[in-house]
Amino acid sequence: MMLKEKTILVTGAGKGIGYACVAFCLEQGANVVAVTRNTADVQKLQTDFKNKKILALAGDVSKRDLVESVLEQSIKKFGKIDGLINNAGMRQRLDFFEINDSEWNQVIQNNLYNCFICMQIIGKHMVSTGGGSIVNLSSVAGAQGLPQLSGYVASKAGIIGLSKSVALELASQKVRVNVVCPGFIETSFADDFKKNRENLYRFTLERTPMGRWGESHEIAGVAAFLLSDLSSYMTGAIVPVDGGWLAW
Numbered sequence: 001m002m003l004k005e006k007t008i009l010v011t012g013a014g015k016g017i018g019y020a021c022v023a024f025c026l027e028q029g030a031n032v033v034a035v036t037r038n039t040a041d042v043q044k045l046q047t048d049f050k051n052k053k054i055l056a057l058a059g060d061v062s063k064r065d066l067v068e069s070v071l072e073q074s075i076k077k078f079g080k081i082d083g084l085i086n087n088a089g090m091r092q093r094l095d096f097f098e099i100n101d102s103e104w105n106q107v108i109q110n111n112l113y114n115c116f117i118c119m120q121i122i123g124k125h126m127v128s129t130g131g132g133s134i135v136n137l138s139s140v141a142g143a144q145g146l147p148q149l150s151g152y153v154a155s156k157a158g159i160i161g162l163s164k165s166v167a168l169e170l171a172s173q174k175v176r177v178n179v180v181c182p183g184f185i186e187t188s189f190a191d192d193f194k195k196n197r198e199n200l201y202r203f204t205l206e207r208t209p210m211g212r213w214g215e216s217h218e219i220a221g222v223a224a225f226l227l228s229d230l231s232s233y234m235t236g237a238i239v240p241v242d243g244g245w246l247a248w
Contacts (some may be wrong), residue, residue: 002228004029007078007225009070011061011118011135012088014041016187017137020216021085024224025200026052031078033062034105035070035088053078061088062114067121069247083227084122086115086136089155091189092124104151111155112162123175136163137219138181140242160238167236176235178226183242184213 008025012018014036022034022045031053034045037060045056046134055077074081089111092246094103115136141149142156160179167177184190184204190213193201205211222241225231240246 001027002230003083005031005225006082006227007031007033007074007080008083008085008227009033009035009074009081009118009122010085010087011114012137013045013056014038016189017182017185017216017219018085018087019045021087022049022054025083025085025227026054026221028224030083031055031122033057033070033078033081035059037088041217042196052096060114061118062109064117064121067117070187071121071125075125081122082132084126084132084134084166085223086116086118086134086159086226088114088227089137092152093148094151095148097152107151108155108158111152115159116162119162120174120178123166123170123177126175127170127173132176133231134163134166134175134177135223135226136177137177137223138163138179138238140183140240140245141248142179143238143240143246144179161245164236164238171235176226176231178231178237178239180219180222180226181238181240181242182214182244183208183240183245185219186213186215197227207245207248209247213245214241214243 008030010021013034023033025032034056039058042058043057054158092107134161138159139156141153142160163177163179
């Protein structure tokens with residue numbers, strides 16, 4: 001029960017890695033505030049974890065007033081927030097010369113800007129309550145260039161740089177900031193690869209030393225470790241969970 005009596009906020013909580021983080025944190029004894037854009041996902045979270053200590057909310061975490069409302073509701077229900085998993089985001093696959101301004105702004109806002117907003121609002125709360133831990137979800141794409149993913153790569157690389165800077169600023173105030181870089185993970189995203197990008201899917205398997213895509217719970221376990229006191233001497237760390245992808 002490494003997160004016993006801690007309250008964890010998870011963004012992008014409705015599906016995939018976010019949902020797995022909610023489930024794992026609850027298993028580890030945490031209270032969980034789960035935020036997702038989709039109201040149907042809120043209902044599913046409430047149903048799936050009916051007898052657990054969970055507050056499921058709908059909203060866009062790139063909106064400052066929404067995040068402030070989430071914080072207020074979290075404090076009202078659980079007292080404070082001890083940990084934050086910034087998972088909300090989007091994927092975008094476009095040739096570089098085809099990206100228009102709207103598409104560029106969209107991927108930056110949904111991946112990098114919402115991370116900034118949540119870190120600023122929730123991080124300030126953590127400072128006021130004596131400390132906490134923030135885990136930001138980047139990607140192996142944030143650590144290397146990949147074709148047709150320039151906007152996505154820029155946003156995920158930005159998360160790494162932002163996290164390092166904030167980790168340095170907040171270390172003396174007992175707020176830790178670390179980054180998890182997932183590799184290719186079996187979510188709905190994998191279905192598209194298997195059906196429509198068969199050659200690319202085969203390439204990812206061949207290039208991954210472990211020869212498989214990861215599971216969402218394998219990301220959730222690492223995120224929970226970074227939120228827990230077991231990682232109390234870690235801040236500013238970049239942790240790949242990628243089957244060896246970045247070891248090449």
